[in-house]
Amino acid sequence: MEYLIGIQGQDFVLVAADNVAASSIIQMKHDYDKMFKLSEKILLLCVGEAGDTVQFAEYIQKNVQLYKMRNGYELSPAAAANFTRKNLADYLRSRTPYHVNLLLAGYDDSDGPGLYYMDYLSSLAKAPFAAHGYGAFLTLSILDRYYRPEMKLNLKKITKTGPK
Amino acid sequence: IYLLKMNKYNTHTHTHIYMIYDYISNSASFCLPNHSTTVRRPFPLSHGTTTLGFIFQGGVIAAADTRASAGGLVACPAVHKITPIHSHLVVTSSGSGADCMLWERILTREIRLYQLRHRRRLSIRGTAKLLSFMLHPFKGTEVCVALTLCGWDKESGPKLIYVCSDGARLQGDIFSVGSGSPYAYGVLDGGLKWSLSKDEAISLAREAVFRATHRDAYSGNNVDLFHITAQGWSQRKREDLKEEYYRDMEKRSKDRRGKIKRE
Numbered sequence: 001m002e003y004l005i006g007i008q009g010q011d012f013v014l015v016a017a018d019n020v021a022a023s024s025i026i027q028m029k030h031d032y033d034k035m036f037k038l039s040e041k042i043l044l045l046c047v048g049e050a051g052d053t054v055q056f057a058e059y060i061q062k063n064v065q066l067y068k069m070r071n072g073y074e075l076s077p078a079a080a081a082n083f084t085r086k087n088l089a090d091y092l093r094s095r096t097p098y099h100v101n102l103l104l105a106g107y108d109d110s111d112g113p114g115l116y117y118m119d120y121l122s123s124l125a126k127a128p129f130a131a132h133g134y135g136a137f138l139t140l141s142i143l144d145r146y147y148r149p150e151m152k153l154n155l156k157k158i159t160k161t162g163p164k
Numbered sequence: 165i166y167l168l169k170m171n172k173y174n175t176h177t178h179t180h181i182y183m184i185y186d187y188i189s190n191s192a193s194f195c196l197p198n199h200s201t202t203v204r205r206p207f208p209l210s211h212g213t214t215t216l217g218f219i220f221q222g223g224v225i226a227a228a229d230t231r232a233s234a235g236g237l238v239a240c241p242a243v244h245k246i247t248p249i250h251s252h253l254v255v256t257s258s259g260s261g262a263d264c265m266l267w268e269r270i271l272t273r274e275i276r277l278y279q280l281r282h283r284r285r286l287s288i289r290g291t292a293k294l295l296s297f298m299l300h301p302f303k304g305t306e307v308c309v310a311l312t313l314c315g316w317d318k319e320s321g322p323k324l325i326y327v328c329s330d331g332a333r334l335q336g337d338i339f340s341v342g343s344g345s346p347y348a349y350g351v352l353d354g355g356l357k358w359s360l361s362k363d364e365a366i367s368l369a370r371e372a373v374f375r376a377t378h379r380d381a382y383s384g385n386n387v388d389l390f391h392i393t394a395q396g397w398s399q400r401k402r403e404d405l406k407e408e409y410y411r412d413m414e415k416r417s418k419d420r421r422g423k424i425k426r427e
Binding site: 032052 | 296300303304326332334
């Protein structure tokens with residue numbers, strides 16, 4: 001199943017996702033990108049039902065960009081997260097709910113970094129670390145044990161292996 | 165009214181009540197939140213296929229079998245599963261045969277309208293997005309189409325995009341769709357290289373479809389092969405996979421004879 005993880009530090013949010021797009025037992029793509037850029041400082045990671053993910057994420061992406069065009073300044077990560085949650089909640093009890101699990105990672109110039117966890121029932125939580133998928137069962141305990149808010153980002157390690 | 169008639173002419177009302185129960189529970193299983201009335205299917209829809217497409221140095225190859233199955237019946241042994249949309253785009257179809265035929269026509273119409281209105285041809289990516297958005301309202305209904313758009317864009321070269329009625333839209337270098345796709349993937353993943361020549365690529369595609377039809381009961385009969393380049397699509401003559409099977413048997417018996425001689 002598709003896996004997302006996010007970790008918030010003092011001045012950064014680190015997010016990662018797997019690259020597989022699967023259809024039952026077949027891996028249709030090995031290089032699928034699950035991240036959607038909402039703005040220069042906000043990323044939306046989206047997994048869930050085929051079709052729903054791209055449709056919902058692109059809808060949010062275009063609306064966040066429209067806000068910037070109309071008002072001249074960008075939505076803050078908290079506002080973008082709440083906007084996403086509201087849309088998900090509105091569709092939840094309609095005839096066409098979107099079955100998507102999301103992580104929204106952003107950096108606010110005044111509030112600092114923020115990681116927002118959202119699931120398909122449109123619950124929203126700002127969390128220091130979060131994960132989606134079966135992998136979450138295995139990694140959340142590791143994060144509980146070793147996470148510290150003052151963790152530093154080792155950029156050299158990331159650029160060496162190359163983020164996918 | 166049917167229930168009353170049965171009661172009038174038959175004393176075994178107990179069994180008939182069970183029959184009506186069966187009918188209700190069966191139609192309940194077809195009942196969807198989107199439909200106000202349910203219609204019982206007279207026969208299973210035609211599904212089951214092997215289609216594939218891949219990109220290599222010489223362009224795009226699209227291949228498919230030609231069997232339309234309805235449950236265990238071969239409804240038609242000579243279906244066209246690869247349909248040209250315009251000179252530089254073909255679409256391979258799988259899923260429900262009726263839905264695919266309809267949606268291919270709708271797509272052709274919309275692409276042509278776009279061309280007439282905007283005086284330029286829509287890109288393959290744009291075509292895929294248009295199709296995906298047209299199919300979106302039918303998500304959750306029984307519409308079942310899984311199409312692979314294989315084409316050549318003037319600006320960006322060869323393109324292969326998979327679109328299905330679930331809403332998925334994936335661009336890639338190699339796709340196989342249908343009940344026979346796992347078998348085709350096995351052959352393709354093993355033999356596919358970017359540097360294949362045109363003849364090697366065509367024989368690889370033919371081999372993949374043949375192996376899939378050999379194992380999958382719902383694929384078979386003939387194989388259609390299309391090759392798309394910057395100059396447009398070209399179609400090979402439809403080949404009966406029976407011939408391929410006998411060629412393969414001949415090769416195997418020759419190998420066995422050679423092995424026995426060596427031993």
